[in-house]
Amino acid sequence: MVGRPPQGGRKRLFTQQHELAIIEMVRENNAIQLRELQQRIIANRNIFNNINRISISTLSRILQKHTFRMKQLYRVPFERNSVRVKDLRHDYVQTVLDFDAGELPHEFFYVDEAGFNLAKTRRRGHNNVVGPRAVVNVPGQRGGNITLCAAISVQGVLRHRATLGPYNTGQIIAFLDALHAGQTTAAQVCCHLG
Template sequence: MPHRGGRVAIFTAAQETLIVDMVRENNLIRLREIRDKVIADNVNFESIDDVSLATIDRVLRRQKMRMKQVYRVPFARNSARHKDLRYEYVQYLFLDEAGFNLQKRRQRGHNIIGQRAITEVPGQRGGNITLCAAMGSEGLVHRHAVVGSYNTQHLLTFLEELRDILLDRQQHHPGPAHHIYVIIWDNVGFHRTNQIREWFTTNSNQFLNVCLPPYSPFLNPIEEFFSSWRWKVYERQPYTRENLLRAMELACVDIPVEAFQGWIRHSRAFFPWCLARDNIACDVDEVMWPDAAQRHDAAQ
């Protein structure tokens, strides 16, 4: 609609945006300095020879900009280099093991009503194959599978390989002089043997280990990795040990980095409950004991 009465706006919408940009570029700029810049700019403000400080103040208020206390931040604090140094100074790595064999399949399927859902499996399940994996915010850092169960010697080999991978990464991406990696895992017995403790003592300048509290797998996001990983192994339907090993390896590659970051965020969501010493229930509790008062972990 055409303008009907009243004062005509001095600045166009585009010119008001330019004034806002001046403030964004320099939070300490004064109204007088903005006015001087406007008058001196014969390209973007060619038709404006004079403007009052009150008008500029109204423009800023209309754009939701207000006078605020100034907080001083050292210019180097948030430089790209310093942010990289802080990122690399401490990195958390979540570690765990999971087993698989040839007869493992999905436990539920579809079929016509009255008929069983059937899937074919090898006659011999074969020996278990156990995958040990370490993950961080950038995805899977290292994984290694062995036939049978993991033990202290296998774990020592895994830790040596993990250390070499991380040291090699440091050489290609130099950062702080002393990286510190924190290994977070569950409290299973062979994680606490003398040999494992000696390894961390020997490598204490770079590695620390933290055991999860009992009954707290929800604090280790790698549990969610293994849950997703198993489904991807199922999809490949391996029928021989060689195919199973390949399926386990390919399933690791299939999972994007964004999934790992989401699992880490999910585990952190439990932190407020832990700090408040609240009860933490799982879906099994709610199904078996709908009445919270009947659950074994109910507050006394």
């Protein structure tokens, strides 16, 4: 005896073309939230003309079906590889090479500053027990940021200075003046301030 095919229930809301359009929206903007995606689908009458409402769980299910997972976002400066920045890098290297080919004796000093906090801890951890959180003990008060400025050359570290808070223009100039005063040879200073 042959049974009847299943009936009833609701037909599929999204066609394959609809799902591919949703995937393309997510590919264009990795940081899009499901609620924002929901609003864009309802507002788009060209592609989703028969969709008047859609749940967040349905969107999540569609993304999982196409192997999209929630991941940590990594921020990449959009200008890092632009033509302008590449030209600036090329000019910098050319200037260094010109110094190197010059007849005057010279020595390069590289100056950089970095900020950090002594109370920094890791953001993620492991815990193999189901239920409890992965916990790490941290100080109750964070403390101030510390900024370290240092100058190096082929001889090693020439000068370094740590200060509470960020370095401002006046402090950088004072650091460079103290560096210049401590040098006895004629030098051309190449600064890389990050």
